[in-house]
Amino acid sequence: MGVPANQRATDSSAGDPKAGDSKAACSKALDTKQRILEAAEALFVERGFSGASLRAVTGAAGVNLAAVHYHFGSKEGLLHALLDQHVGPINQDRLERLLRLEAASAPAAPSAEAVLRAFIEPALMRERGRDPQRVRSLLGRIYGEPPHLVGPLVEREFGALGRRFVEALERSLPQLPRDELRWRFQFVVGALLYVISGNAGLALQFGPELGRASTEELVELLLGFVEAGIGAPARASRAEGTE
Amino acid sequence: MGVPANQRATDSSAGDPKAGDSKAACSKALDTKQRILEAAEALFVERGFSGASLRAVTGAAGVNLAAVHYHFGSKEGLLHALLDQHVGPINQDRLERLLRLEAASAPAAPSAEAVLRAFIEPALMRERGRDPQRVRSLLGRIYGEPPHLVGPLVEREFGALGRRFVEALERSLPQLPRDELRWRFQFVVGALLYVISGNAGLALQFGPELGRASTEELVELLLGFVEAGIGAPARASRAEGTE
DNA sequence: CACAGAATCAAACGGTCGTTTGAAAGATTG
DNA sequence: CAATCTTTCAAACGACCGTTTGATTCTGTG
Numbered sequence: 001m002g003v004p005a006n007q008r009a010t011d012s013s014a015g016d017p018k019a020g021d022s023k024a025a026c027s028k029a030l031d032t033k034q035r036i037l038e039a040a041e042a043l044f045v046e047r048g049f050s051g052a053s054l055r056a057v058t059g060a061a062g063v064n065l066a067a068v069h070y071h072f073g074s075k076e077g078l079l080h081a082l083l084d085q086h087v088g089p090i091n092q093d094r095l096e097r098l099l100r101l102e103a104a105s106a107p108a109a110p111s112a113e114a115v116l117r118a119f120i121e122p123a124l125m126r127e128r129g130r131d132p133q134r135v136r137s138l139l140g141r142i143y144g145e146p147p148h149l150v151g152p153l154v155e156r157e158f159g160a161l162g163r164r165f166v167e168a169l170e171r172s173l174p175q176l177p178r179d180e181l182r183w184r185f186q187f188v189v190g191a192l193l194y195v196i197s198g199n200a201g202l203a204l205q206f207g208p209e210l211g212r213a214s215t216e217e218l219v220e221l222l223l224g225f226v227e228a229g230i231g232a233p234a235r236a237s238r239a240e241g242t243e
Numbered sequence: 244m245g246v247p248a249n250q251r252a253t254d255s256s257a258g259d260p261k262a263g264d265s266k267a268a269c270s271k272a273l274d275t276k277q278r279i280l281e282a283a284e285a286l287f288v289e290r291g292f293s294g295a296s297l298r299a300v301t302g303a304a305g306v307n308l309a310a311v312h313y314h315f316g317s318k319e320g321l322l323h324a325l326l327d328q329h330v331g332p333i334n335q336d337r338l339e340r341l342l343r344l345e346a347a348s349a350p351a352a353p354s355a356e357a358v359l360r361a362f363i364e365p366a367l368m369r370e371r372g373r374d375p376q377r378v379r380s381l382l383g384r385i386y387g388e389p390p391h392l393v394g395p396l397v398e399r400e401f402g403a404l405g406r407r408f409v410e411a412l413e414r415s416l417p418q419l420p421r422d423e424l425r426w427r428f429q430f431v432v433g434a435l436l437y438v439i440s441g442n443a444g445l446a447l448q449f450g451p452e453l454g455r456a457s458t459e460e461l462v463e464l465l466l467g468f469v470e471a472g473i474g475a476p477a478r479a480s481r482a483e484g485t486e
Numbered sequence: 487c488a489c490a491g492a493a494t495c496a497a498a499c500g501g502t503c504g505t506t507t508g509a510a511a512g513a514t515t516g
Numbered sequence: 517c518a519a520t521c522t523t524t525c526a527a528a529c530g531a532c533c534g535t536t537t538g539a540t541t542c543t544g545t546g
Contacts, residue, residue: 032493048389050293054534064495069535071493145387146291180464187468190437191430197387220478221423225430228475229468275523296503307525312505314523 033071035061037085040078045138049079049145076149079142083157087139091161093122098168109171113227117219119165120192120226124219140197162189169230176234188226195222276314278304280328283321288381292322292388319392322385326400330382334404336365341411352414356470360462362408363435363469367462383440405432412473419477431469438465 039061043052054075058065072078097118101110123139142150166185173181195218282304286295297318301308315321340361344353366382385393409428416424438461 046389047391048293048387050291051389053532055532064493065534066496066536067494075534141387141389143387146289146294146384148290183461183464184468186437187434187465190434192433194429194433194436218426221426222430224475224478225427225472229472232467232471235463235467297505298502307523308504309506309526310524318504 032061032063032067036063036068036071036078037082040082041086041138044079044082045141048141049075049149054078079153082138083142083153087157090122090139091158094119095161095164097122098165102168109174110168112169112172112230113223115165115168115172116188116226116230117223119188120223121219123192123196124215124222140193143193143197173231180234181230184230184232188230191222191226275304275306275310278306279311279314279321280325283325284329284381287322287325288384291384292318292392297321322396325381326385326396330400333365333382334401337362338404338407340365341408345411352417353411355412355415355473356466358408358411358415359431359469359473360466362431363465364462366435366439367458367465383436383438386436387440416474423477424473427473427475431473434465434469 036057040052040057043057043060046052047056054068055065057078058068068075068078072081098115101114101118104110142153162185166182169181169185170176170178176184279300283295283300286300286303289295290299297311298308300321301311311318311321315324341358344357344361347353385396387393405428409425412424412428413419413421419427
């Protein structure tokens, strides 16, 4: 009795012990787990990670408070599971699109526009059947958390993929200094995250008229902006020694 | 005894009652107030508003816990005072530059590049004698807080100014549809805020090499990006009725 | 049915939070 | 000095936090 699943908090082995178990002894367990994830998603987006208490999460999910620690080990474990479920597929989609692009353009590099589209579209388009705004906002809100919490998370969920896209963009724009391109990629990420975490300070600045853009329109608007920005002529020889 | 300054929390009248008082009965009071503000600035940046406790703030400042409520009325009052002290001057600088630009360009509108520079430079350059990174990061970190907290704050500190800059940009780029320009301005704000709140997930993505850019270089890099982005050709007639 | 393991539950743990209180200390004016 | 106001202080308030516990219920197997 006691602590069957809690070692997941310190156990870094991949795979869900319950999903990997062939015995289907989890009729209500999966329901509880999923309900916690959905409630946590909504509340983390609404109030942030620190601002959403586990009592609020479990209360909204209609499950017991201790269920979080039983299934996820801790509050941070819940956040990890949430990110694995949501931004994992987004990043996988991004990577697949990038690989397909690179394969299609033969030995040449794909255009920067195509690479940016592969980076941005999955983040904004993946609707998952629910309210798309909610899904998209999670990542944006997480980025706003204090660095000591968000740092390892970002590296874990996004680090390798971000570097991979920068490498692709370097091949698409070989004439651009490397560090200038990296900064510009950061600007792209910033604009994207600001749009993703959007509902906060934007719509209230000009009234609801701004929120009217559909997801597809928004993708095109953002892409038009960042394509022009990342393809802008390089600043005059600002500093040598790009390393 | 009791509550002489606490009404500041609900009192929205401008001006500091102590600064306006001609009697200089505040030898240690201003020290305490300023020390609280500096400690709060550092801790809010480091851990966020929700993550930084008043006990940590007053402990770092070396003052009594109750001093915060005596001088600022509440934790939110402290945040308001912090923003008034820091982003107030930044926005004032922005507005002065914009007005000077508009006056200098006679009846014609100033260029979008100049307007963007007036918007971005004060946010990145104002060093105030201290660690510039710390000053800059506050606003970025605040933006990551939950909407119900950050919403009124953003409108109060930034709303009118943001609308004013959008109007100026509309005159600089009359051929661009109004809502497309407004979205692009949001992208600019996003990129700027991401850079401002920077140290979080960016430098650790490529190692410290990225953090090497000086403030002046960073301004030029960001300006090159957003100038190209906001001046990109408009998307084909996407929707009529710009209202 | 008996029995193991998985899952849920109410209750409490120690701790920290923002805020309040009322008295002590300091400064200012007559 | 005495009176009055401003400022500081230690201590506590009630509430909420993440986490743990141990019993209880549910579920599927032999």
